[in-house]
Amino acid sequence: MVELTWVIPALPLLGFLLLLAFGRRLGDPLAGWLATATVGGSFAATVVVFLGLRGADGGDAHRYTQTLFTWLPAGGFSVDVGFLVDPLSITMCLFVTGTAALIHLYSIGYMHGDEGFSRFFVYMNLFVFSMLVLVLGDNLLLTFLGWEGVGACSYFLIAFWHTKEANASAGKKAFVTNRIGDWGYLVAILLTFFALGSITYTDIFAGAGGLATTTATAIAVLLVIGAIGKSAQLPLYVWLPDAMAGPTPVSALIHAATMVTAGVYLLTRMNPVIAQASPWVSTTIAVVGAATALFAATVAVAQHDIKRVLAYSTVSQLGYMFLAVGSGAYVAAIFHMVTHAFFKALLFLGSGSVIHGMGGEQDMRRMGGLRALMPVTAATFIVGWLAIAGVPPFSGFWSKDEVLLFAWEKHPLLWAVGLVTALLTAFYMGRLVFLTFFGEPRWRRAGTHPGGEAEQSAAEVADDGGGATSTATAVTAVAAEQEVHPHESPWTMTVPLVVLAGLSLLGGVINLSFLSRLQVLEHWLEPVVEAGEHHLDSSSGVKLGLAVVATVASLVGIGLASVLYLRRSAADRPAEPDILLEGWHYDQAVSAFAGGPGRRFFDATTWFDRHIVDGAVNGVAALIRGLGGVARGLQSGYVRSYALGVAAGAVVLVAVFVLRGVAL
Amino acid sequence: MILAATPISASWYLGLSALLFTVGAVGLLVRRNPLVMFMCVELMLNAVNLTFVTFARELDDVGGQVVVFFVLVVAAAEVVIGLGIIVGILRRRPGATADDLSLLKG
Amino acid sequence: MILGADPLLTGPIDLTAVAIVAFKTLLVFVFLLVATMLMIWFERKVHGDMTNRIGPNQAGPFGVLQSVADGIKVFFKEDLIPDRSDRFVFKLAPYLSVVPAFVTFAVVPIGGVFGDGERGVVSMFGRDTRLQLADPPIGILLVLAMSSIAVYGVMLAGWSSGSKYPLLGSVRASAQMVSYEAALGLSVVAVVLVSGTLTTSGIVASQHVWNWNIWATGAVPFIIFVIAATAELNRPPFDLVEAEQELVGGFHTEYSSVRFALFYLAEFMNTVTMSAIIVTLFLGGPNGPALIGPDWVWGPIWFFAKLLVFLFMFVWFRATLPRFRYDQLMDLGWKALIPLALGWLLLLVAVRVADDEDWNVFVVMAAALAVMAAAYGLLVLAFRAARRVHEVEAAI
Amino acid sequence: MEYAVFAVAAIIVLAGAFGVVVSRNPVHAALSLVATLFGVAVLFVAQEAHFLAAVQVIVYAGAIVVLFLFVIMLLGVDRADDLDTEPLIGQRPAAVLAGLALGGALVAVVVTSTVTGAPRSGAEDSAGADNVTQIGRLLFTEHLFAFEATSVLLVIAVVGAVVLARRRRIEEIDREEPVTDLGRDDGSAGDADEPVEEHA
The missing domain is CATH 1.20.120 (Four Helix Bundle (Hemerythrin (Met), subunit A))
Structure with missing residues (x-):
């Protein structure tokens, strides 16, 4: 089979x-x-x-x-498609x-x-x-092929409605940012081949134990760079929130469930190499993960666009996975990846259903009370919410708990960051749910479009457009002038929601941490991660304590959200800090750097490229053209002249062979 | 009678085919009628065929003859297409010679 | 060597052997000439009878010597060479017509005992030999080669005359001959498939007793071969070459005297030769029951008896069938005979393979027939489409 | 006896080849070509390649040269060529020089070297069978793919020839191929408007 x-x-x-x-x-x-x-x-x-x-x-x-077949046979080096x-x-x-x-x-x-x-x-x-x-x-190269393939598809799909400027530039942004990571990956491949003479995984697993620490460290660091780019970690996370410009199913599939987890997958796959590297590599991974998780969670708190909240939430959850990998908890990382795929896909699809029902509206401030109108969407969305918030017995609880447990083992500080993130997660997701599905309906009040310049642009970049309309202006026009009639989505949309909700609810059973016998996933993955997996020796008391603390944190977050957003009307709600809304000005800082000193450097590079590199190439071309002009005289157009040339050539060849035969 | 008994040396056949090839090549170079040039190509092909058959006998390997078979088939195809082209040209330019068809000069 | 299969030449080559070969050559030559002369008389006589005429009856008994008289007359006529003709080719063409007819006849076995284990060998002057001039290992290919060479005579005669009608006649004739050669070759392949050899003696031997190829190949190749052979010979109803109404006299309009006689001779010689080939390929050649007397006598007797049937058939065609139009001729050759010959060949091959592999013959036949029916349908569609295009283009 | 056969055939072959080169009339050249082909066929027979000899006559003499003659006659290009002028300066001396060098070199190869090589492995399988059987066996086992490829080639050639030689209506030609000057330097512009000459 x-x-x-x-x-x-x-x-x-x-x-x-x-x-x-x-x-x-x-x-x-x-x-x-x-x-x-x-x-x-x-x-x-x-x-x-x-x-x-x-x-x-x-x-x-x-x-x-x-x-299947040999892809690139080149001397002693050959890459199979296998x-x-x-x-x-x-x-x-x-x-x-x-x-x-x-x-x-x-x-x-x-x-x-x-x-x-x-x-x-x-x-x-x-x-x-x-x-x-x-x-x-x-092998690494075939994985790289897929890696670039998903990158390209992601680009196509982000810029799916490419007639709009913002979508196209969001696609470009994702593409360019990913290139930085890909560079790391490519060099890692070369280095691996250099060190081991092969790039197939089986050979790498067999040979990883014999790698020098420095080599392994270098490979691991480069792989981490690649993974950071693909999995949207600090400092290369910027493309993911903008990637929400694509259709919502794309966000669900590519930018939440599958592609962005490729980085985590790669690190897990290469765990023998990371195990061989210096310990500071895994510490760095953990720190990056924890920082990203916290950072993205804080930003998510203040977003108005429903998909942007989910996008930052995704970045944050990926940070969790990195934290797990850095803590040596590969199984936990994969576990969280699986459960996250379920509930984040569910949440995205649910948000898509909402947007679909709202006729393209994405701003949460103009939703509310949808629970009654979209019962299936609301119910499944709430399941996803409880799962991501980490409320037992939803799947998110088990995987997040596992990650936090390992983080505790690594360093209590990491655990603390994770815990705060968990609290924030519960809070902002609660905010999202309450704003969208509870409270009084706010879509009827036409013309009220709160928010400053910044979020306007943010909303524009992230604008989805839904299935029916495709431009931001059209969306605003619809919201402002026409009555919106939220409605439940067709069965093709709700059935996946229900299935995913079931999975989000029960997904935790694949790795119940309180009994060793029930840790199915762990036993299953054991042979793959045995080199890098960190083995716990915590007592069950510690486990239980941590779980209780995490649960409490989640509930506190939900409570906080309900206090702030459930009952109050739009007017007396606390205003979110602008700095959070704008993502700590990180994006602007990057732009400012690229536009200022970066720009001058790029200009210099361009000049060099245009005059020195191109000059050399063009010079050679001009030389060839000149020589060609001279040689053109030979091309007389007379077949018989050509035949004469062929005959002369034949004579010379035969003569050479004869003379050689005589000489030998 | 002794002459008749000993088989003739392969060199004679090879030499003959060398001469035949040369005549064909020279013909190709000096004639201007595209049809005759084509015939000269056939001469050269025949010279090569003769060589193949000679080697087939010399080495006691029918493979050489099989190659000649393929050469014959390819020659037939080549003549069909070549003549088609020549017909196309001569129909529109009666009396055109190979030298008149020098549109592709550099 | 080319004659290697003959037991005469595998033995020592001495004076007797050379004498036998020379004798056989002479015999074939004389036989063919006499047969041709008689054929001319036979044709005129039978044709006359069929059209309620008397035919030649003055020269010799029943006019048998009419051909001799004609020959003498022709020899004494003036030999004209047209002014605008290409003299060398003009003189060469008649010989190119006659020679292939002779060469073809050289490979026809006209006698010999073909029994179990005996392969047509008779004893002559104390030496074993065959009653055929040559028995090359590729005998039947030689026949095909000669029939393709015969085109040259017609073609060059028409061209070298430097006149319009002969040229058109010759182009028609050669196109016709080249076209029907394909059908001819394909029906020969069926025979080769059944007999499993390329030598004429082998083909005859494989038809020993009553296992004639006309039955073994299922009659269709035989019919195709006869039709194609008639066309190859430029005989009625395929005698467009000399359609008097349109082309005056066809490719030999400008010929006279001996050269004309040679064409005339070649035409009838070819008729005899082709009949002999048909007999050899399909009717078992000299095979037949030996009634009384020595066995070897009966070979030639049966051979001539069969030959006569076909000679009569050709005359009969001429007397009864109207001439084809040129497009009908081409349609028959390309659209009917060649596909039919090809399909029948494939059917034979299928049966043969089924026999070798021990498959169920009926299933194979059914499958093969289904494939052929599908192919026929496609062919009909193609023809229909072509005709439509033709009509559209004609309408414009 | 083989010497006699070889000598006669060689003379026919070379005479025919010279005839092709020096005949003014293309029809004579074609006839010379037939002579050469026959000579080569005889040489094939002398070297026990009976099957090829027959195929040579059937295919070359029976089909290819007939095709040549057809083209010559149908196009009416059967008038004598002008062999006295040579528009390409230096072409003839150079050709003769190249021919001498080529012939000399090839003969030198034949003289200086000996035939080496081993029979194909498996040649002994079919040893003893006659020529036709051997060729057939080899053709349908070892060279089956090439054989099928040639059949495809032939079909393509036939279709190509039909497409090339199909006589299109005049207006169609004018529409499709505005460029009619095939490089003749005196390029009479009126050529384009003249209807295509009807031969046949």
């Missing part, structure tokens, strides 16, 4: 090719169903492979490599294909009526294919 691995990425690829060729002809619902079917089939194949892998006996049987199936990759595949299938289904409803309907699914299928290549690739 494991032999079916190639089917997993092949189906989305097939879907991509079919849609590319016939997408337009298939038209509105059909193209979407085709895409959903291929991804669903891919999920089914993953389940089959998973069962096959489970059925296999332990040890090496849990690692299976399927080589798939590595082990507990880690198959776990990733399961939730990637599963979530993707649900989101595809959701998109059929969400994208209905959009002129780029089939194009959307072309990109989505390509994305799923790339993501699966990333996850399943059995």
Whole structure:
């Protein structure tokens, strides 16, 4: 059954090719169903492979490599296109294909009526294919291929409504920011090949133990840079909030559930190398993660745009995963990745449903009281909220608890930051839920559009446009002049919501931490992370204490939010600090630097490029052109002259061989 | 009678095919009629075929003859297309020679 | 060497062997000439009878010597060479017509005993040999090669005359011959497939007793071969070459005297040769039951009997069938005979493979027929589309 | 006897080849080519390549040269060429020089070297079978792919020839191919407007 691995990425690829060729002809619902079917089939194949892998006996049987063909044979170096199936990759595949299938289904409803309907699914299928290549690739280069593939798809999809300036520039921003991380990854590949002579994972696992500490450190640092770029950590997080310009399903699939976790996946995959590196590397990872988590959580507190809140929340949760990786809790990182995929996808899709129902409106200050009008969306959203807030027994509780436990082991300060973040998470999510689904309806009051310049622009950048309308002005016009009639979404959108809500509720059972026997995920992933996994020796008392403290923190956050936002009307609500709304001015600082001293440096580089580099190239070209002009005389156009040349050449060749034969 | 008994040396055949090839090549260079030039190409192909067959016998390997078979087929295809082109040209420019078709000069 | 298969030449080559070969050559030559002369008389006589005329009856008994008389007359006529002709080619062309007919006949076995284990070998002057001039290992290919060479005579004769009608006649004739050669070759392939050899003696041997190829190949290749052969010979109803109404006299309009006689001779010689080839390929050649007397006598007797049937058939065609129009001729060749020959060949191959692999013959036949039906449908569609394009273009 | 066959055939081959080169009339050149082809076929037979000899005659003499003659006759380009002038300066001496050098070099190769090489592995499988069987076996086992490729090639060539030689209506030609001057230097501009000459 494991032999079916190639089917997993092949189906989305097939879907991509079919849609590319016939997408337009298939038209509105059909193209979407085709895409959903291929991804669903891919999920089914993953389940089959998973069962096959489970059925296999332990040890090496849990690692299976399927080589399809040799991709780049170059002397002693060759790269195969092959798939590595082990507990880690198959776990990733399961939730990637599963979530993707649900989101595809959701998109059929969400994208209905959009002129780029089939194009959307072309990109989505390509994305799923790339993501699966990333996850399943059995060497660093193939993973890099998938890595770039998802990056490209992310770019396409962020700028999906590319006719609008803001969307296009958001896409560009994501692309450029990711390049910085990719640079780190590329150099890491080269360094790995240099050090080990191979870039396949099996060889890396086998050879990692023999690496010198400095080499391992260098590789690890470079990989971390790559991961920071892809997973939107400080200081390269800036692209992710802007990436919300894409359609909401894209945000759910790419910028919450799957692609952004690639960095975490990469670090987990390469854990033997990180284990071999200096300890300060993992400490750095943990610190970066903790800082990002706290930073993003504070920013999320003040956002008005429903999707921006979720975006910063995603950054924050990714910080948790980094914290886990840095603390040596790879299983916890993956665990949190899985549960996060469930509830964050749910939240995004829920927000999409809200936006859809509101006719494109994204500002929470003009929502409220939607609970009654959109019962399914509201109910599932609340499940997602409780899960992300870490309220037991929702899935988020278990995974977050696990991360915090390891953070405590690493350093109590990290734990404290995590705890504060948890509190903030519960708070801002509570704020979001209360503003959106509770209180009095505020969408009827036309013309009241509070907020300063900054958030205006922020809202514009992050504007979604929904399925029906696509420009910010249109949205404002709709909100200002026409009555908005919020309504529940079609079944294709609510069914995924319900399924994801169920998963968010119950997702924790895969790794219940209070009994060793119930830590299924941990035992499952054990062979993959044994080199880097930190083993706990905390007593169950400590575990229980930490869990209680975390739960209390969550409840405090929710309570705080309810006090501030549940009952009060819009007027007497506390105003959020502007500095938080604008993300601590980080974005502006980056822009200012790039526009000021950075700009001058770039100009200098441009000058160098234009005059020295291009000059050399153009000079060579001019030289060739001159020589060509001279040689052009030979091209007389007379066939027989050419034939004469050929004959002369033949004579010379034969003569050379004859003379050589005589000489030898 | 002794002459008849000993098989003729391969060198004779090879030498003959060398001469045949040369004649064909020279013909290609000096004639201007595209049809005749084509025929000269056929001469050269035949010279090569003869060489193949000679080697096939010399080495006792039918592979050489198989190659000649393929050369024949390819020559047929080449002639068909070549003549098609020549027909196309001569129909519109009766009496055009190879030297008149020098539109592709540099 | 080319004659290697003949037991005469695998033995020592001495004076007897050379004498036998020379004798056989002479025999074939004389036989062919006499047969041709008689054929001319035969044709005129039968044709006359069929059209309620008497035919030649003055020269010799029943006019048998009419051809001799004609020959003498032609020899004494003035030999004209047109002014605008290409003299060298003009003189060469008649020989290019006659020679292939002779060469083809060289590979036809006209006698010999083809029994179990015996492959047409007879004893002659104490030496074993075959009753055919040559038996090259690629005998049947030689026949095809010669039939393609025969085009040259017609083509060059028409061109070298330096006149319009002969040129058109020759282009028509050569296009016709080249076209029908494909169908001819494909039906020969069916025979080769069944007989499993390229030598004419082998083909005859494989038809020993009553296992004639006309049955073994399922008659269709035979019919195709006869039609294509008639066209190759430029005989009625395919005699567009000399369509008097349009082309005066066809490619030999400008010829006279001996050169004309050579064309005339070649035409009838080809008829005889082609009949012999048909007999060899499909009707078992000299195979037949030996009734009384020595066995070897019966080979030539059966051979001539069969030959006569076909000679009569060709005359019959001429007397009864109207001439084809040129487009009908081409349509028949390219759109009917070639696809049919090809399809039948594939069917034979399928049966053959099924036989070798021990498959169910009926299933294979059914599948093959289904494929052929589909191919036929496609072909019909293609023709229809082509005709439509044609009509549209004609309308513009 | 083989010497006699070789000598006669060689003379025919070379005479035919010279005939191709020096004939003023393309039809004579084609006939000379046929002579050469026959000579080569005889040489094939002398080297026990019976099958190729037959195919040579059928394909080359029976089809290719006939095609040449067809083209010559249908296009009416059968008038004698002018062999006395040579527009490309120095082409003839250079050609003769190149020819001498090429011939000399090739003969030198033949003289100075010996035939080396080993029969193809597996050649002994078909040893004993006759020429046709051997070629057939090799063609349909080892060279099957090449064989199929040539069949595809032939189909393509046929389609290509039909497309190339299809006589389109005059207005269509004028619309599609405005450039009609095929490089003749005296380039009479009126060429473009003249209807295509009807030969046939």
